[in-house]
Amino acid sequence: MDDGSPGVGREPQGVGAATFDALLSVAIGRRGLSLRELQQRLEEQGFHIGTSTLSMWRTGARGPERESSIEAIRELEQILQVERGHLTDALASPRRVGPDRHRPFATVFELPPSDFTAEPTPELFERSGAVRVFVDQDSRIRRTVNRTLWQGRRDGARDAVIFYGSIFPDVAPPQVRGTLGCDLVDVSIDPELELLRATLRLHAPLRQGELVLTERESLRPTEMIPEYAITTVAPRRQAEIIVHIAFDPSHPPRRCWALVEAEGRSRTYSLVPRASSVMHAEFDFGPGMITIQWEW
Template identity: 30%
Template sequence: MLDREDQLARSLRTGPFHLALRSAIECRGLSLARLQYRLAQQGIQVAQSTLSYWQQGIRRPERAESLRAVTMLEEILRLPNGSLTILLGSRRPRGRWLNHLPGSRALAEVMSGPREAVDRLLTEIGGAPGKVRVASLHEFLFLDGQGRLARSELHHVVRAVSGRTDRLVALYAGDPGCDASRIDVRATVNCQIGRIRRDSVEGLVAAEILFGREVSDGETHAMRYEFLDGTADTPFPGHQRGFPFSGGQYLLFLQFDPGCRPSRCLYRSLRRDPQPQEIPVSSHSAVHILEDDIQPGVLSLTCDWP
């Protein structure tokens, strides 16, 4: 049987976040009251009930103050820097989520974040659950001189798998402090934007991407669309992408401003290797990851800033 230290080490490697946090708290022998006191000493106010919810998996840290608390918990619990943060996928676990399979049970299994808000938006906008799957998705993220995400450009090829359909729903979740009312959605190639719904509290935007034609089982449709943001009040924390089904290719490309580059980028695939990999920033201020054969699960890239 594993002792507490071994259990903690394994939890930090494999996650999920709440189990790793619980294991660390048990291993260090600290009460929630003591953790709350230690956080308060550093000017971070977190309720004991919130800490309890985090370690039970009932809630996950999302806001900037909560993420500061997670970073400080790593220090208080004598854990390696970033070891809890990386288990969130990105420092804000709901990250930025654009997905083509709204409303399906499989989507819920790979999606983190405010599900009530997501479900509400998807219900308001309607959709065709499970009608299409990824044949190819190339995602280009462009950051501004303050390290904020300015634009997300998606080159998307989908394949119809369940009857005829003429659209998908893309869901975008902004970074901490974003203004959902100012996030714009634009169709650039072979599609147009239909209805748009927003949740200003959670920073969510749901948009219909209309193909302009119906596609039947086995047929594909290629398009390009983008989200224009730049409204967050913090540097880009990272990116998270969930895939309910297997198949297809995924490319994530990040272009940083040469004058505002991260100190480190960590890539983590929960599907294969739980250990994060450091991805070097190129001389052109860019990083990318490529998955040639998507498997169900969540991919994440986390950025640390100087």
Template identity: 30%
Template structure:
């Protein structure tokens, strides 16, 4: 990650940083662990009082997808900036093979059981396990935040390189924090939208993006597509936008553009996962009311921008 600064000197240091920040946030909130657990449960996040106690003491850390989702809800309950706790977590501890080499890795933002039926219905049941022959070389996301603070639109440009002949499509998986709605996917250039499936309960979209022509080994192809939400009001995005990379990407550029009435007081980039220590870095808004961050040779892991 370009220009990042690490919190802690390694996994143990980062784990201590998370525990200390969580403990301070709980103390500052004046809430008991029982009350925090009740509020989590009311928002659909199931975490035991024992787990909360272990997290704040540093004995354990949130690692599973459900626990990581609960941390995002915790940030709201404890009234701390979005990403301020999640960004302190160290990479999940490896189980068996390393995350970089392991096939069939569990997605971080939703469970395999949730995603698998959608993959089956678009004709890609083995997408999580197979060896892919299409490498994502570069990606540029531009996320537009509306005046009400919701997410209006995302425009993405992606460059791929084929590792085998006849590569003709890419499978897009998108999860919306506000599960009440799923965005519409539109092909902008060099591709068209194929089969799509949605899970409105969990706010997940799976779509085929079919290339204008197949590409052979060593060739590259650039596509552009957009995800547009209905509104206003636009779906809540919990003041953050991120990408989960299950495989390394050479370059990732993320832009957030804010409507004049939604310009935040502070912004920062954050990352975690893979072989890197979790990090955060303050960002400055530019003259157009936007902010950006760049990740180089990043992944697997999560890279994003949060704001207040």
């Protein structure tokens, strides 16, 4: 947690080090102002920017939005007594957004069209992802953790539709929640399709091309029936997708394999358990599916 105290100002070293956050950190350190003092000075000039936002700007956790924050950055230049343009010229231009090659979840999973699986035009793109799955000694999937790197397709991008499978009629649905950078809202279930649908909502909207990392978790009920496979769906091409399965150390599987399906073709890989877990990674992959299967 940032306490609002001044950071130590250090000159950026090396080629390409003069990033906005590095220049801001140096300027703050030289002036000896705390983030609270900066926030108050900005407030006096009509700029409502919190200390947490200033902290993210200083550390590089997030940059200012050029359209809405450029005047505030110019005011910061005056407060910090640096030349005009010293900070504003270092603001990064928006990242390039690639073409929309998204395929709806229902299409990739070969499900019939329905209102439940209908998706709006995506405003967030998955650029890469990792899934961790925890399987107990009775072959029940108890927990999944999804980490995803998202990119905004337009300014103000904030929502993405996600799905969870293996929702059985006689078993309580999993508890799903965001654990990093997002919340899961508008959760609903279709018993016939055995699917759970939710909207992943970022804690803050993105600019076009901006990136953010999120994490979400699914906790399965204790009465969950045994399963022997889990499928990860990639609705669009991603730089990498990693699937990691962690088994109960007291009961590792006898055999594991990965089935990869994309572009009308399939490939199978044998997976060797290491330390009671297996992993498979695909690079420059999607749209498609990765299914990890195991037997005892």
